[in-house]
Amino acid sequence: MAEEQQQQGRGDTSRRQGDRYLLSSDDIRTFHTNGYVHLKGVLSEEEMCELEKEFMAFLRREVPVEGRDFCDMSADYTKPVESFSIINIMLPSKYNPQLKGNIYEKRAASISEQLLGPDMVVDYDQLLSKPPNKPDAEFKWHQDLAYWPVTADTRTASFWLAIDNSTVENGCVQFVPGSHLEKSLRHHGPLHGDRDKSHTLAATLTTSDLPKPAELNRGDATVHHERILHGSGGNFSSDSWRRAWVMAYRSKTTVDEERRMGFTHSHNDNLTVLNSVGRETQVSS
Template structure:
């Protein structure tokens, strides 16, 4: 199994997670993944001890082709997406669509119900249940695309929790599926090892002044931060914790896209509390709600 430096400095363990044979077209229903844990796998994992995973070859070539077709239908604007849920994460909301550098589509399964329960979502849900328990559920999905020749397609450093309501239950599994081979040249994700262990979230500020101009938040790296690139292949997946600091650079390739499909899982109770305050992960959510998320002083109980 190839090596990947994601969130190093912890105990590297190999484990086997069961992929239900009904969900997997592969001849084997058991796959071995490289996993990074803060504790041995046979200890309690319902707490925040799973900072990151690397899962190799989660989807077959045929499965990837089908997902890619659905993905590009959104990029070509063949699927209607409401308001700010189709935006550029590198620019403000006034940026013309033809100039987008990081095409961002929030909640694709909302706008194309055919995507609900797709093979990727089912497989990710199976893995999440094994890692974090049977009460986990899909919180949101997202598509991200950096076209070729977009050196300004930088996704600013951030922790996912800065975008979300802070809750007592910290269990999170955010899956990042590579639609293309993901390399430094075309803007692969980079993680800051150990940042999920910090006692407080980093300070995040709106990239363009306020959340009404742009959804994007930005944190700053410290001199001690040593980002590690996650250079993974098409069909591979990373899974990360809500507090891990990560970001990505521009796409300097003249030929390669850098596309990713995100599905994120939190506990059913956490999702219920999010929806009760009007938070759905849509960029069209009430601005007052968006301005109140990511505050550790206001934990939703």
């Protein structure tokens, strides 16, 4: 324990050990108790610069991305690309396979293993950007599991890596601590009435839900549980982007099960499978 405190006191360079990032027992406890944990300095500035170059190639549309995998999570599919408020790029490492095995992926693998065990593999990745001056760039409250099909093992470590400093002003993610412990998923409805019009699902908060903003510095990451309620507000900053690189680790068995159903997390997937919220709603009603 004294050693952990020393490590934290020294800052985070000592927690990065080659491809690994060392968690403290406190980090592990926080993830399981609150449903998310904030990890400082998961990547160095030099490592961030390399990743940012790849990120920008997608934003400049130099890497072709198919159909709905380039979309706006705050709007329906008819909104013109030039005015997107939450630019969402699904599966960057499918569209640029050279991204596979990057340093972020490796550190995230080591963190997932410490949190959830040795059988975790990458399920999907995603790039999310809110340009400045986008008050409508709201990512609606949701639980990730509501988006996914029913599988036997739901364990997930979802990483959200800050490419820019992320603040309440530019629309950082907010989590409702402890909400992952509820027995059933909340009710989620399609934001635009129909999943064919937009991929986005939305849940509503109750007065007893107390969201906590996760303000991160560039290179920090949060890791969250598949059932935690989270969302984010608009970007009210006049000059700051809010870019994030998301990566989700799930068990190999679960990823194999999803793929057998034809579910890849692409927004071009044919949604014939019942998602988890549909199943839990049916079971509980």
